[in-house]
Amino acid sequence: MEARTDNAEFNEVVDFHGCYCLDIAMGYRVAKALTREMGSDMENMKAVFAQAGTSTCAIDAIQKLTGCTFGKRNLIFTDTGKPVFVLQNTETGKAVRAYCHYWDHFDHGELRQKRKEAKSPGATPQQRQAFEEMLDDEVAEILHLPEDKLFKITQVTLESPPKSSKYISEPCSICGEYTNRDLLVEKNGARICKECAGKK
Numbered sequence: 616m617e618a619r620t621d622n623a624e625f626n627e628v629v630d631f632h633g634c635y636c637l638d639i640a641m642g643y644r645v646a647k648a649l650t651r652e653m654g655s656d657m658e659n660m661k662a663v664f665a666q667a668g669t670s671t672c673a674i675d676a677i678q679k680l681t682g683c684t685f686g687k688r689n690l691i692f693t694d695t696g697k698p699v700f701v702l703q704n705t706e707t708g709k710a711v712r713a714y715c716h717y718w719d720h721f722d723h724g725e726l727r728q729k730r731k732e733a734k735s736p737g738a739t740p741q742q743r744q745a746f747e748e749m750l751d752d753e754v755a756e757i758l759h760l761p762e763d764k765l766f767k768i769t770q771v772t773l774e775s776p777p778k779s780s781k782y783i784s785e786p787c788s789i790c791g792e793y794t795n796r797d798l799l800v801e802k803n804g805a806r807i808c809k810e811c812a813g814k815k
Contacts, residue, residue, distance in 0.1 A: 642673025
């Protein structure tokens, strides 16, 4: 779904992500705020790391606007289950954290119902339009609300993340596929990958 806004930068983020949704709008606002708060500490990207507490579409906005990516290993998924995003410069020690309290209520029942109706095989043009109009209104609200209505930003002190380098791999004793040695698990005296360990 294409973005329907006059914000060219946000539209580029939507194109990168491939989906026009509330999460990508929130991620856009968070990424803009965090990079602003970091200021010149964003200049040396070798020292900049991002953290994401939950796996939502917002992560793609973080990747697009901050330059921190999973591929470069400077985007860390902490899996805390919280709508929290952090930017950190490991050389200067500066780190800023955003907790998105707007996520507590933004994807409400009416929007979910309209989405369900619009995505159903027998959806009418009117149902699709009703959903798109509500989605447009919600995205516009996220893009224009004052930041304190969306998230809270605080400066935090964090330890530097462990250095990531090319891992050493070993073959799984069952499937034979080479796996990060540190992620192999012991089972019945064999060192096996997590996929094999999970099979009955």
